[in-house]
Amino acid sequence: MKKTLLAFALAAWIPAALADAETYNIDNSHSFANFNIRHVVSKVSGTFPDVTGKIIIDRADLAKSSVDAKINVLSVNTSFAKRDEHLREKPEYLEAGKFGQMTFVSSKVEAKGKDEGVITGKLTLHGVTKEIALPFKVLGFGNDPWGGQRAGFEAHTRLNAADYGFGWAANPNGPVGTEIDVTLLIEGVKEKAQ
Numbered sequence: 324m325k326k327t328l329l330a331f332a333l334a335a336w337i338p339a340a341l342a343d344a345e346t347y348n349i350d351n352s353h354s355f356a357n358f359n360i361r362h363v364v365s366k367v368s369g370t371f372p373d374v375t376g377k378i379i380i381d382r383a384d385l386a387k388s389s390v391d392a393k394i395n396v397l398s399v400n401t402s403f404a405k406r407d408e409h410l411r412e413k414p415e416y417l418e419a420g421k422f423g424q425m426t427f428v429s430s431k432v433e434a435k436g437k438d439e440g441v442i443t444g445k446l447t448l449h450g451v452t453k454e455i456a457l458p459f460k461v462l463g464f465g466n467d468p469w470g471g472q473r474a475g476f477e478a479h480t481r482l483n484a485a486d487y488g489f490g491w492a493a494n495p496n497g498p499v500g501t502e503i504d505v506t507l508l509i510e511g512v513k514e515k516a517q
Contacts, residue, residue, distance in 0.1 A: 343381045343382065343383050343384070343387075344379050344380070344381050344387065344388075345379070345380055345381075345382070345474075345513055345514075346377055346378070346379050346513070346514040347377070347378045347379075347380065347473075347474050347511025347512060347513050347514070348375075348376075348377055348511060348512050348514060349374055349375050349376045349377065349378065349392060349509055349510070349511050350473070350510045350511060350512050351372070351373055351374050351375050353510040354372075354374040354507075354508065354509045354510050354511075355370045355371070355372050355374065355507070355508045356370065356371040356374055356394050356425075356505065356506075356507055357369070357370045357505070357506045357507075357508065358370070358371075358503050358504065358505050358506075359503075359504050360499065360500050360502070360503050360504070361499065361500030361502070362498060362499060362500070363498050367401060367406075368401070369399060369400055369401035369402070369407075369410075370399075370400050370401075371394045371395065371396070371398050371399055371400075371425075372398050372400060373394065373395035373397075373398035374392060374393070374394050374395075374507075374509065375392070375393050375395075376390065376391050376392030376393050376427075377390070377391050377392075378390050378392075378474070378476065378509070378511050380461070380474065382461075382464075384434070385432055385434040385440050385461075386431075386432050386433065386434050386440075387432070388429075388432045388442075389429045389432065390427065390428070390429040390442060390444065391427075391428050391429070392426070392427045392428075392509075393424055393425070393426050393427075394424065394425040394426075394427075395423070395424060396411070396417050396419040396422060396423050396424060396425060397411060397419045397423055399411060399417065399419075414490060415489060415490025415491045416489065416490075416491065417449070418449065421450070422448075422449050422450050425446065425447060425448045426445075426446070426447045427444055427445070427446050427447075427455075428444050428445050429442050429443065429444035430443055430444050430445065430454075431443045431444070435458075438460060438461040439458070439459060439460045439461065440458075440459060441456050441457065441458050441459070442456070442457045442459055442478070443455070443456050443457075444457075446482075448482075448487045449487045449488055449489060450488065451486070451487045451488050453486055453487070455480055455482070456480065457478040457479070457480050457507070458478065458479055458480070459476055459477065459478035459479075459507075460476070460477045460478075461474070461475070461476055462474075462475035462476060462477055463475050467512075471512050471513060471515075472512070472513040473510055473511060473512055473513065474510070474511045474513070475509070475510050475511075476507070476508075476509040476510075476511070477506070477507065477508055477509070478506070478507040478509070479504075479505065479506050479507070480505050481502055481503065481504050481505070482502070482503040482505060483501055483502060483503075484500075484501045484502075484503060485501055
């Protein structure tokens with residue numbers, strides 16, 4: 324009898340516990356992983372426009388949220404085709420033929436307020452996996468013109484090229500810098516209840 328009551332209590336509690344979690348699929352036509360890096364004495368910027376994955380967010384408790392995202396390295400775009408080809412193919416840069424995908428899987432979210440916090444997780448880039456922290460903001464939630472619901476997010480971090488085995492970083496005084504500033508602009512489409 325006690326086991327039956329326990330099973331019934333768990334069955335009633337689990338849906339309630341999950342009710343606040345919403346799943347958003349990253350819309351890769353409205354999401355970007357932007358970057359900039361020093362070139363000689365100025366900076367060059369670019370983007371990876373092919374971002375996919377899922378964001379699970381609990382609006383009432385951001386600490387219960389999570390992210391699993393992928394970035395297609397072949398999608399790199401610096402608005403100069405020859406440079407993009409160079410970045411994709413050269414072994415000292417992205418080597419996209421060998422390392423065609425970046426991934427990020429969160430392990431912890433720390434809320435710093437109602438709409439912001441820091442998300443920690445494993446970034447795999449150029450065949451190397453490192454733990455990074457991403458300060459983020461929830462930009463908002465709203466209905467789209469097609470009957471769906473969307474959420475917007477922004478996050479920033481700085482990566483060191485040497486940490487990921489990039490060949491150009493072996494010469495810190497070279498024309499290309501070693502610090503990569505990253506801004507993630509993400510729009511998600513809410514999954515409809517089954």
